[in-house]
Each structure stands twice: as C-alpha cells, then as structure tokens.
Amino acid sequence: MLSLLLYSRLWLLLSLIPSLFIETACAAEWIEYPSDGTATLTHYTLPDGYIASCGCTGASTRYPTVAMSQYAYGSSTAYGPGCGRCFKLTLLNTYTSEPPFFPNVTKSVVVKVTDLCPVGGAGWCSAMPGKPNKGGQYINFDLAWPSVAIPDDFFPSDAAFYGYTDFGVWNVSYQSVDCLNSWAGAKTAAALGSVDDGSSVCCPANPTGSANDTCPSFSDDNGIPPDTATTASSVDGTLTPSAGRTLLLLYSLLVFLLLSSGHLLG
Numbered sequence: 001m002l003s004l005l006l007y008s009r010l011w012l013l014l015s016l017i018p019s020l021f022i023e024t025a026c027a028a029e030w031i032e033y034p035s036d037g038t039a040t041l042t043h044y045t046l047p048d049g050y051i052a053s054c055g056c057t058g059a060s061t062r063y064p065t066v067a068m069s070q071y072a073y074g075s076s077t078a079y080g081p082g083c084g085r086c087f088k089l090t091l092l093n094t095y096t097s098e099p100p101f102f103p104n105v106t107k108s109v110v111v112k113v114t115d116l117c118p119v120g121g122a123g124w125c126s127a128m129p130g131k132p133n134k135g136g137q138y139i140n141f142d143l144a145w146p147s148v149a150i151p152d153d154f155f156p157s158d159a160a161f162y163g164y165t166d167f168g169v170w171n172v173s174y175q176s177v178d179c180l181n182s183w184a185g186a187k188t189a190a191a192l193g194s195v196d197d198g199s200s201v202c203c204p205a206n207p208t209g210s211a212n213d214t215c216p217s218f219s220d221d222n223g224i225p226p227d228t229a230t231t232a233s234s235v236d237g238t239l240t241p242s243a244g245r246t247l248l249l250l251y252s253l254l255v256f257l258l259l260s261s262g263h264l265l266g
Contacts, residue, residue, distance in 0.1 A: 029129050030081075030217070030226070031071040031138050035176040039139035041089060042124050042169055044117075046144035052115035054083035054215070055194040055201020060114055063149045063185030067115035067142040069125035069133070075116065076226050078218035079202035082113045086179035086206075087141070091156070094167040095135050101167060103156035109143075110182045114203065117142040124169060135171065149184065179206040 044067065049058035052067070055078075066087075067073075074080035090108040094101040117125035117140060124140040127133040133140055146152060157165035177183075185191035186205070194203035202215035219226060 030074045031127065031129055033072055033139055037139070037174060038092070038137060039089075039141055039172055039174050040095060040124055040133060040135040040137045040169055041091070041141050041143060041172045043143040043145040046115070046147070048148070051195055053077070054079050054114050054116075054203040055199060056084070056112070056114040056203035057191060057193060057195055059188060059190040060112065060185055060192075060203075061144065061147075063183065063188070063191055064109050064111040064147065065114040065144045065149075066111040067117040067125075067144075068113045069117050069127055069140040069142075070119045071128050071226065072139045073113070073116050075217040076118070076219040076224055077116070078200040079215045080116065080217050080219070081207075081209075081214055082116075083202050083215045084179065084204040084207045085113045086177050086183045087111055087113075088175040088177050088182065089141060089143075090173045090175075092171040092173060095169040095171055097162060097167050101156075101158060101162065105156055107154060107156060109150060109154065110177060110184065111141065111143065112179060112183050112185060115142070115144075135169065137171075139174070141172070141174070 046052065046061055046065065048061050050061055051058055052065075056065075066089075068082040068085075070076060073082035088108055088110045090106065091103060093103075119126045119128075124133050124135065125142065127138045127140065132138050143150075145154065155165075155167065155170070157167070159165050180186045192205040194201040200218055202218075204213050204215065207214040218224070
C-alpha cells in the first residue's frame, strides 16, 4: 500500500498538470523577421468588401492587400502584430516552374497586411521558427489577386515556353514601408482602420512596431496555441513536441516520487 506521504506527493503532481499544459499552450514563439528581405509569394481570392482576420474595413479590399504567414503574422487567429503593416513586394523569379522564370521587367506592389495565412501541412504559409517553408523562406505573402487594385497582367509570364501563365509561387524581395506614404489605400479614409462591430479586431493605419500603434497577439493574450493542429494535440498518432515535452516532464516527476518513496527500489 502506498504511503500517505506518497499519496500527498501524487496529489501535488496531479494539481500541477493543468498549469503545465497551459504554460505549454501559451508559450508561443513567433518568427522575428528583418524589415527588408526575401519571401515567397502566392495569391488567393478575397471577395470585395470581405472583413478578414485583422478586421480591417471592407473598403481596404479595393486596394492591394495580403495575408501573412502565421508565424510571421504573430497569432493563430484574429489579429496579430502583422496586421496593418505595409510592404513593397518585388517579383524576382518563379519557384515551382522548371526552369525558373526570370522576368525581363521589374514588377512591384505596395501591400497592406489584412489577413492571416494559417499553418497547414507543408503549405507555403507553414514556416516556423527554425523551419522555413519548402521555398527556404520564413515569410509567405498571400496576395489578394485577382483584384480591382492590381492589374490582371501584374504577374509576367511566357505562355509560349511554359504553356501556362500562372506560375502560382514567386520568390520576392520585400521592404517595410510607411503605409501613409506608400500604400494606395492611405488616401481613402474608409480604407483605413478596423470595423466597429464589437468583434476582436485590430487594423492600425500605420503600425511602426511600437506598442502604441501595433496590434498585440490575440492568441497569446487569450492562451490559444500558435497552431492548434500541430502543437496542442497529436497528429497521425505521433506526439507533437510541446505535448511530448509536457508528458516527459510529468513522467520524470512521477518516477522521482516513486523512487523517493522506495517503491521502485524493491
């Protein structure tokens, strides 16, 4: 029969379990990226007037906008520090075509981050700290295109050689820019700021990185794991790193208590 002392220690151990899992879930590590660099660029369809993750006004969709990959965006849902930031994106070359296509013209666009591109499998938005996406980049910008704000022929192509015009994925350079001076929507008051509908929104007109004008991480503030599909549960029967570390810690504590009570020493 276990001693009263051992029972009390086991009870203490069990009482620690919730806090251990909460700590695991909340300990988000986001990608810290330089103000200028390289990234991958994809595109997606964003309906006109749609209120995306940041909660930017519907009028913002009539100007160039992007969704930003989750770990650079800084939240797994709703708003994050990436919301409202503006970048000048310049096309470099295609990634998935063989051979890569290098355009003979320079195409650039200044975009505002209004949406989140979530982690998903081996997708282009699945880069994590220490683990780039399959293009070797830590940021993916998912451009809202086709769009009334961007010409239909924005992406160069060579249909005669490749047999198609949409390459899907590009390597780009990015440069952080002042939204009010560089983004086309800055001249339209209705395109700035966030909707006022009582929901969780944050879309600053010109974030600089200061706590006074930059969104916090909604998921950090609310104890939501950075990626609920891969960090708070098991996938295909394999324990994810955070869950595995927690269980290993619990197992080690249990063994220590049993050893200290003599139940593993015979």
